[in-house]
Amino acid sequence: MKAMALQCNPKDNVAVLFDENAFAGMEIEVRDKAGASTEMTINQPVPFGHKLALRPIAKGEDIIKYGESIGMATADIQPGDHVHVHNMDSKRGRGDWKEE
Amino acid sequence: MEFMGYVRENGKVGARNHVAIIPSVNCANDVAKRINSAVANTRSLNHHQGCCQLPPDLDRVTLSLTGLGQSPNIGAVLIVSLGCEGTDVDYMAENIAKTGKPVEVIRIQELGGTRLATEKGIEIAQKLADKIAPYKRQPVDMSNCIMSIKCGASDATSGLASNCVIGYVADRIVDLGGTVVFGETTEFIGAEHILARRARTPEVGKKIYDIVNRMEARAKSLGCDMRKGQPTPGNIAGGLSSIEEKSLGAIMKSGSRTIEGVLEYTDVITDQKGLWIKDTPGREIEILTGMAITGSQAMCFSTGRGAPQGFPTMPVLKICGNPVTFQHLQEDMDVNAGLIITGEKSIDQVGEEAFRRFVGVLSGEKTHCEELEYYNSIDIYTMGPVI
The missing domain is CATH 3.40.50 (Rossmann fold)
Structure with a gap:
């Protein structure tokens, strides 16, 4: 059985992978809420509960999960990339930003 | 649908029936804790507030401790006061008592120190615990x-x-x-x-x-x-x-x-x-x-x-x-x-x-x-x- 990632909402450009031994180059299955699935390959090890990109996301573009923005890309992201604090940033509670 | 709870005098229903030991200020915590260890079915609510705070915060602490004492999970309350704190102990006692449950207050400075206050507190808490012990759950x-x-x-x-x-x-x-x-x-x-x-x-x-x-x-x-x-x-x-x-x-x-x-x-x-x-x-x-x-x-x-x-x-x-x-x-x-x-x-x-x-x-x-x-x-x- 392939490792399974879950896409919470059809608008999402990321999915959450639930596998404890995911490795670069591993084939996984991405399932949506209705149960339909597609296959893809992950580019880096993605820890249990972490996100991977489902399509290319350009630097500055929103990361979408639950159908809503959860922040923005701080680098260009490829499908299958691990998406986390190294390549995305929150847009809220940013006391470090001078003026929004 | 029903659950089995303790119906209080004010009509509120509790899921537990404890005696709460409430320090009115952090300086009273150790006395509250010692009373709690000595008497079964008591719970001490040790916190870090109650003095050297601005008035809106002191009001918040007074209201919070009052609310904790009013909870329907509590059958009786013992307030442990130091005697010089910034919170309003009389307000707490009066408003917790309005729910109909027994409320007692001890003051450490008045009773001659922490040892004597602990002894007195244990005696009162035991009486309160005995008083609420016969309460029964009902649907x-x-x-x-x-x-x-x-x-x-x-x-x-x-x-x-x-x-x-x-x-x-x-x-x-x-x-x-x-x-x-x-x-x-x-x-x-x-x-x-x-x-x-x-x-x-x-x-x-x-x-x-x-x-x-x-x-x-x-x-x-x-x-x-x-x-x-x-x-x-x-x-x-x-x-x-x-x-x-x-x-x-x-x-x-x-x-x-x-x-x-x-x-x-x-x-x-x-x-x-x-x-x-x-x-x-x-x-x-x-x-x-x-x-x-x-x-x-x-x-x-x-x-x-x-x-x-x-x-x-x-x-x-x-x-x-x-x-x-x-x-x-x-x-x-x-x-x-x-x-x-x-x-x-x-x-x-x-x-x-x-x-x-x-x-x-x-x-x-x-x-x-x-x-x-x-x-x-x-x-x-x-x-x-x-x-």
């Missing part, structure tokens, strides 16, 4: 239930499993005519537009935006990125990358019903029914205390990485969304919502199981943190500096 309608909600040590499973399970329980209790209170205003940041759409009136919707703006402004005032504070390092290790992501998962636990209004931290539920928000931070001790102040008889607590905390006077049921954590921390976790992640059960199936367990807890079944007596941390959410 009451589920509409008497005030459930509180919290998620802590969240990871990516929380928003997909355990929070959805609590959302199911919340909807069930609202539909049975009960009251549900959720909080953690910090974890509305990025999801406030969704909550505001569920508000009963436009005014309630505006209030939701207001409390979120207030919390975000407070976080931003220190001039840094709030990350590490929220989401926490544990959240980030668990796969949550931003406060927005944490919030969108967090609000799942509020279910789907209409939000009736917004309560301030020290507000007590009088006769409000349905789903309510209480303005609280996300940190365990302050929100658990805030929910006990509300008068909540028991809490549903969702976790992914495994948060163990309970509360001295309010049972806390742990619902774990991460199947690996559930196996690893079985002694601390109550309900396995990880079966949703592994595909073995649906949200509704685990939701129904959690609802049954929750009704059992209201009727006297112990939660794991009660069995383990892991419930001694409390604190009150204050706004200003210690001076």
Whole structure:
């Protein structure tokens, strides 16, 4: 059985992978809420509960999960990339930003 | 539908029947703790506030301690005062007594020191414990239930499993005519537009935006990125990358019903029914205390990485969304919502199981943190500096 990632909402450009031994180059299955699935390959090890990109996301573009923005890309992201604090940033509670 | 509860003189229903030992100031904590260790069925509510604070905070502490004493889970109260604190002990005693339960006060400085006060306190607490011991549970309608909600040590499973399970329980209790209170205003940041759409009136919707703006402004005032504070390092290790992501998962636990209004931290539920928000931070001790102040008889607590905390006077049921954590921390976790992640059960199936367990807890079944007596941390959410 392939490792399974879950896409919470059809608008999402990321999915959450639930596998404890995911490795670069591993084939996984991405399932949506209705149960339909597609296959893809992950580019880096993605820890249990972490996100991977489902399509290319350009630097500055929103990361979408639950159908809503959860922040923005701080680098260009490829499908299958691990998406986390190294390549995305929150847009809220940013006391470090001078003026929004 | 019914649960077995303690019907109090003011008509409120408790899920527990303890004597609360309430220090009016942190300097009285050790006396309260010693009385608590000496007398069975007492719970001491040791906190860090009550003196050298600005007046609005001292009022908050007085109101908070009053609310904790008024809780229907408490059959009798002993207030332990030092004698020179900034809180208003007379106000506490008078307003707790209005619920009809016995209230006693001891003052350490008046009684000749901590040893003598401890001895006197033990004598009084024992009498109070004997007085409430014969109280019996009786069947009451589920509409008497005030459930509180919290998620802590969240990871990516929380928003997909355990929070959805609590959302199911919340909807069930609202539909049975009960009251549900959720909080953690910090974890509305990025999801406030969704909550505001569920508000009963436009005014309630505006209030939701207001409390979120207030919390975000407070976080931003220190001039840094709030990350590490929220989401926490544990959240980030668990796969949550931003406060927005944490919030969108967090609000799942509020279910789907209409939000009736917004309560301030020290507000007590009088006769409000349905789903309510209480303005609280996300940190365990302050929100658990805030929910006990509300008068909540028991809490549903969702976790992914495994948060163990309970509360001295309010049972806390742990619902774990991460199947690996559930196996690893079985002694601390109550309900396995990880079966949703592994595909073995649906949200509704685990939701129904959690609802049954929750009704059992209201009727006297112990939660794991009660069995383990892991419930001694409390604190009150204050706004200003210690001076």
